[in-house]
Amino acid sequence: MTPLQEGLLFHARYDSRDLDVYNVQISLEVEGRLHAERFRSACDALLERHPMLRAAFVQKRSGEPVQVIPERTAMPWHVHDLAGLDPREQADKLAAVLAADRHRRFDPADPPLMRCTVVGLDEDRQRIVLTMHHLLVDGWTTSLLLRDLLALYDHGTASGLPAPGHYPDYLRWLAEQDREKARTAWLEALAGLKEPTLVCPGTDTARIRVLPERIVVALSEADTSALLDISRRHGVTLNTLVRVAWALCLHRRTGQLDITFGATVSGREAELPGVEEMVGVFINTVPVRVRLDPSEPVAELLERLQGEHAELLEYHYLPLSDIQRTVGLGTLFDSCVVFENFPTAETLPSGPDNGLRLTDVVGHDAYHYPLKLMAAPGRQLELEISYRPDLFDAPLGQQVADRLRELLIELPGALALPTGRFLEHTPAPPVEQGQQMMCELIAEVLGRDFVSADEDVFELGCDSLTALRLAGRIETELGRPVDVESVFRWRTARALGTALT
Structure with a gap:
């Protein structure tokens, strides 16, 4: 995995009960008659063309996170028909469909981390919604897969498309x-x-x-x-x-x-x-x-x-x-x-010759x-x-x-x-009660008469041993454990007071 993917996996697993903010949703509005099964086949062909879109994200027994590529997987597919509704009701229901789709989490270990939703608006107008986890794509990749998906729907094959790059070459370069x-x-x-x-x-x-x-x-x-x-x-x-x-x-x-x-x-x-x-x-x-x-x-x-x-x-x-x-x-x-x-999206093709036209892209x-x-x-x-x-x-x-x-x-x-x-010519923010307490504790531990709220404790002479002592004094005053790492992380009385009180 890349460094960013490891960070994204952390966020995906941090709290599985809440939102996963890293769901990416691309909504395409098209005019013309959409052949749904043909588009579904194009989605599956997209996963076949680009193996990294099939990735699952798991951890080895050692705890090391890796991405695993299955040989085959199909794109999950959902259909909603909102045709025939009055414009206001249709807009409300479309917004609800899009919101529910963004909120529905992916399981990183259950590929593919992509899905397609087709929303019929009337006989010749529909929304095609592609949702994928950021673990699979960045902005450049999203542009490539949209280009390829429309071409695969248009031609039924990847003919005319450039040869896909080999992503593992990048991973090897990164490791070197x-x-x-x-x-x-x-x-x-x-x-x-x-x-x-x-x-x-x-x-x-x-x-x-x-x-x-x-x-x-x-x-x-x-x-x-x-x-x-x-x-x-x-x-x-x-x-x-x-x-x-x-x-x-x-x-x-x-x-x-x-x-x-x-x-x-x-x-x-x-x-x-x-x-x-x-x-x-x-x-x-x-x-x-x-x-x-x-x-x-x-x-x-x-x-x-x-x-x-x-x-x-x-x-x-x-x-x-x-x-x-x-x-x-x-x-x-x-x-x-x-x-x-x-x-x-301005550079994307407008669709096949049979009249399907891409009229809007919202991400x-x-x-x-x-x-x-x-x-x-x-x-x-x-x-x-x-x-x-x-x-x-x-x-x-x-x-x-x-x-x-x-x-x-x-x-x-x-x-x-x-x-x-x-630049702002304003006085420093007022020192709050918790910050004032930190000023006094730092001054005590460092043997100084006075320490201001914004002075760096390490520039004042604090070292690892005095940081340990300072953490102990703060712990005593607050009546709860305080890790010495806090002193290294928040190096001023103002920062310590804000973070710990």
Whole structure:
């Protein structure tokens, strides 16, 4: 399994009673007469063409998770007929069918982790709903399988399609990489980072009660063109511009100047033969660090971040768990940015010559993070903010979306200005009672008269033995066990107070 697959398997098995947020649902609306059995055969042929879509995910007796590929399996198939209903009732029932489908979990050990649902809307209009677990697909893979599925329905065979890539070649390449060298590179890149950037500190974000809500905003063509123009003139990518804007949004929420968040990276090694036609999971999530210097011009911030990103490109394969263990700060972030860089639905064929036409594609692809940004480039840059309604309310999600849009509109005209133009000049958050107690305990253990809420205990002289003593003092005050790992994970009185009290 890839590093990301191991993380996804953890989430799939974390709490089998709740939602699995990593169900991916693609809804295709087609016009024309659909031959249902022919489409069902195309679904089965898709699983035959791409073995990784047949994968089951199990653990060996040693506990090692692996994926097992059966020689044959058929696509589960469901049909709903909503034709003849009045428009409002039909829309309500369609929404209920789609919601129930997204909520129905897959058993990772019971392949295939895919299913197809056909919803008849009238004689010449239907929805084809493909639902699959993220363990099988990433964005690029989803585009490939949609292209192949429509072609298999059209022609009945894979004739005319490119030869599929051999996914095990990628897994072998991944196993051959130098993890120690990658750990060193990430340790250097994150050196001096004092604390994680958490929008929901002290929260169990792995347990999902409700699916994330989405807010979509789009920049105008003129504003998008302005961003593209400065990206060309300064040798940076649109992705870098979006990352800087996201870091400034996180700064407004946390007050931090050294920001970390996750980024989904493609993982497709360009030098691997046939990688563009491989179906499977390649993506990985890695940290992005953005250091905000109030005196640094915005243009220099962009160029510096672009260079720092380029230096780490060859180490994007390292598992996030390895990076976080190497840095030693625990969870580094709880927000994520996804920048789409794969073929989109606009490039899909419109259907067979017998008149079946693809008229719309709607996708749902959620993450467990409390806050996620997905950016989709095009004539108008589209920004989708996903937020967990069990952790954020709707007004806060809208504030983030509005602020992000404002920043991306303002940045092209502010390149010569210092970054401080976009930073909050507000006092530090007030120290709460639990945090004040931590200040006093840290000062006592370290033999100091005073410790502020945001000072790093290890920079003040704490070591492993004093960390053990500090954990014991906190344990005594709280009247419950406190692991010494907590001191290493939350290194300030404010972070310890928030997490433990």
